[in-house]
């Protein structure tokens with residue numbers, strides 16, 4: 001019931017000359033911007049919430065150094081992809097809008113914005129110390145690395161912080177720096193690194209297998225009622241993908257994200273399964289692939305009214321236990337790519353008239369969540 005998250009990538013059709021340029025450590029390859037309706041945005045990072053730097057008209061030749069994994073873009077004319085092309089000046093364009101005759105190499109140097117998910121690494125116990133430097137206003141803690149994510153609470157200026165790791169998100173100009181980095185705290189919440197005074201740089205969240213366990217999950221909002229629904233990955237969006245003509249057995253939607261992003265219970269309920277579901281001979285504790293069956297580490301929650309939700313491909317066993325009651329918005333696990341998955345994302349299912357869940361009682365999560373005032377993205 002799971003599937004590979006990417007549609008077949010459309011092969012580039014034009015040939016492009018290869019130029020070896022004396023810029024940077026990696027050779028650049030020429031490519032062509034395909035953006036007939038409006039100029040293409042060139043950005044500071046590999047996501048649309050990063051700072052726009054300039055625009056390029058349709059047909060512009062660009063020199064691409066390498067590619068990084070970033071936000072999935074499904075609106076481009078060339079392909080559906082989460083790959084972003086780094087130009088020779090360090091800026092980025094989505095590869096969904098770029099035609100080229102040969103694949104670009106992955107970026108391998110320190111300027112990589114969102115490194116490809118590594119194989120599972122040991123969890124780091126240490127945290128990086130910092131303090132809030134937000135002046136007269138409180139620093140907002142959120143459920144994800146963007147201001148669009150759910151607001152948890154404010155931290156007063158001078159509050160000590162224990163930073164687990166950093167990941168790329170929305171660009172923020174703060175008191176300490178202008179940055180797209182967000183710090184994940186040991187509470188599970190995020191703050192913009194623009195307002196954090198710290199001596200050392202925290203590690204990348206991509207380099208950690210999983211963050212702190214359940215005890216560190218942020219306190220769910222006080223108004224958590226039986227009927228409140230929230231997006232399982234606030235700040236990230238899903239593209240339609242439920243029972244498509246090309247994949248009629250895909251009974252959920254895929255929400256692209258980054259390894260380690262907290263996954264939230266979509267509503268209050270009882271955890272009924274915390275399971276590794278994978279083809280024999282493989283491990284859920286490492287990134288899977290399109291060739292491996294199963295939904296990897298998943299959590300299933302039974303809600304009131306005979307509704308169940310399922311959350312697949314977690315980076316590690318969920319941080320809740322079967323039988324445990326959870327509130328809407330409570331962190332239940334972290335995004336990964338375990339099982340039948342070719343890039344970090346959450347496969348999210350909603351079932352009605354449960355238990356039990358079955359492919360037959362799955363409903364499209366996008367209209368369901370919209371109807372419950374919790375649209376995904």
Ligand SMILES: [Zn+2]
Nearest residue numbers: 003253254347
């Ligand atoms: Zn899926």
